[in-house]
Amino acid sequence: MKLAEFTSSRVYRSLAWSSIAMVLIMMTGMVGYRIIGGEQYSWIDCFYMTFITVATIGYGEIVDLSESPGGRLFTVFIATLGIGTMAYMLSTVTALNKCKAETVNHRFFVSRDNNNWLGILAFNSWQGSVVSVVV
Numbered sequence: 261m262k263l264a265e266f267t268s269s270r271v272y273r274s275l276a277w278s279s280i281a282m283v284l285i286m287m288t289g290m291v292g293y294r295i296i297g298g299e300q301y302s303w304i305d306c307f308y309m310t311f312i313t314v315a316t317i318g319y320g321e322i323v324d325l326s327e328s329p330g331g332r333l334f335t336v337f338i339a340t341l342g343i344g345t346m347a348y349m350l351s352t353v354t355a356l357n358k359c360k361a362e363t364v365n366h367r368f369f370v371s372r373d374n375n376n377w378l379g380i381l382a383f384n385s386w387q388g389s390v391v392s393v394v395v
Contacts, residue, residue: 271356275353286307286314286342289313290306291306292338294306296330296331301323309321309322310338313342
């Protein structure tokens with residue numbers, strides 16, 4: 261396995277696991293806020309409360325936590341896990357973009373014969389294959 265393929269597969273695995281973790285955090289937040297707030301809040305309200313917490317929007321409390329110190333601790337727990345996971349996901353996406361940019365890096369070689377231009381060969385720097393020939 262080549263270095264670019266190994267790095268790319270590792271980055272894709274990291275992205276997949278962090279996405280799964282994010283879905284689990286969102287589901288945990290929804291269920292937690294539904295338990296804390298009661299059935300007077302819809303699942304959409306609970307999802308929205310989790311989203312604004314994890315995304316650090318802080319628009320306002322949809323689920324009233326003024327009488328629930330446990331609910332506030334739950335929010336701290338969800339925010340810490342969610343913000344950390346979101347930061348990890350963004351860094352993984354950045355690594356994926358960097359890996360793809362390095363894979364597309366080309367080297368150009370100019371071929372001449374008696375001062376006449378014969379063409380330009382572009383080689384993929386990771387795989388060593390000819391990408392294009394311009395004559």
